[in-house]
Amino acid sequence: MVLADFVWSNTYIEVKKLSAHFDNLPEGFEDCKIVQISDFHNEWGKGYIDRLTEKVKDCEPDYIFVTGDSVDQIFPDVDRSLEFMKKLPDICPVYLVMGNHEYNLSQEEREFVSGCESYGVNVLYNEHTTLTRNGDTISLLGFDNMENDSEAFSQVTEDFVILLNHYPEDCNYFSKTAVQYGTHIDIDFTGHAHGGLIRLPLVNGLYAPGQGLFPKYTDGTYSVNDTTLVVSRGVGNSGWTQRFSDPFELVLFTLEK
Numbered sequence: 235m236v237l238a239d240f241v242w243s244n245t246y247i248e249v250k251k252l253s254a255h256f257d258n259l260p261e262g263f264e265d266c267k268i269v270q271i272s273d274f275h276n277e278w279g280k281g282y283i284d285r286l287t288e289k290v291k292d293c294e295p296d297y298i299f300v301t302g303d304s305v306d307q308i309f310p311d312v313d314r315s316l317e318f319m320k321k322l323p324d325i326c327p328v329y330l331v332m333g334n335h336e337y338n339l340s341q342e343e344r345e346f347v348s349g350c351e352s353y354g355v356n357v358l359y360n361e362h363t364t365l366t367r368n369g370d371t372i373s374l375l376g377f378d379n380m381e382n383d384s385e386a387f388s389q390v391t392e393d394f395v396i397l398l399n400h401y402p403e404d405c406n407y408f409s410k411t412a413v414q415y416g417t418h419i420d421i422d423f424t425g426h427a428h429g430g431l432i433r434l435p436l437v438n439g440l441y442a443p444g445q446g447l448f449p450k451y452t453d454g455t456y457s458v459n460d461t462t463l464v465v466s467r468g469v470g471n472s473g474w475t476q477r478f479s480d481p482f483e484l485v486l487f488t489l490e491k
Contacts, residue, residue: 240476243476245279245481245482246482247484249292256489260371261370261491262368262370263367263370264490265490266296267293270300270423270425270487271301271469272302272425272467274469275303277469283317286469295326295486297326298322298327301331302333302336302400303472304318304346305343306470307335307338308472309473310339312342315346316349316353319353322355323355328356329358330355330376331358331376331400332357360376360379360385364392371392372395372396373390373395374395374398375387375398377399377408390417396419397419399423401444403451405451405456405458405461408461418460420462421462421464422462422463424464425467426444427445427449427452428452428480430442430453432477432478433452438453439452439453439480451465453483466484467481467482468482470482
């Protein structure tokens with residue numbers, strides 16, 4: 235039983251369907267479907283990229299958000315990560331931010347970013363852009379750290395705001411900083427916690443980087459100030475790390491008015 239759970243947690247890809255209602259959501263984004271991909275870590279395994287890509291396609295998303303650690307700094311394989319990223323823009327528009335693993339690499343990060351951009355992936359470096367759907371627009375912010383964020387917040391003009399940020403423990407900081415610049419964050423998509431790695435009954439994961447033992451934010455949605463925080467368990471393992479009762483996860487998030 236334990237062995238079966240171990241194999242399942244480190245091979246199976248769950249699609250977690252989430253949704254939330256927002257009074258300020260523009261009509262054009264009603265029922266907009268977002269697939270969040272986090273913590274790929276150039277995951278190995280025969281046929282894994284094809285399986286993961288098919289899962290994404292089956293969700294029929296309007297947008298794909300990639301929230302960091304697509305490359306692993308312990309066993310970096312930029313080519314494998316780019317093999318996966320190359321497939322995504324054929325499905326729908328893709329927006330990507332960096333995580334700590336890309337941030338800790340230098341040459342590999344430059345290769346990864348240039349490769350992503352050549353395939354049509356929109357890489358956001360502490361910046362603001364807008365998404366348009368059915369004639370309406372919303373703001374999208376992408377941060378790879380907590381620095382140089384003031385200019386991006388000052389560019390927000392839309393009433394509905396989404397943030398892509400790798401670290402769930404930073405949500406409180408970003409939501410408060412947004413208010414200082416006269417705006418807010420409706421949804422913050424994050425990863426990094428790997429679901430707490432080992433999940434037991436009544437335990438929200440045993441350990442998460444950046445949060446330590448018994449982390450608060452590991453999986454699903456949370457309310458932080460006036461922000462809906464979304465935390466993905468991720469679709470890969472870092473280095474020799476393995477999971478228990480914590481399978482890989484794609485998030486399918488539907489916006490509702």
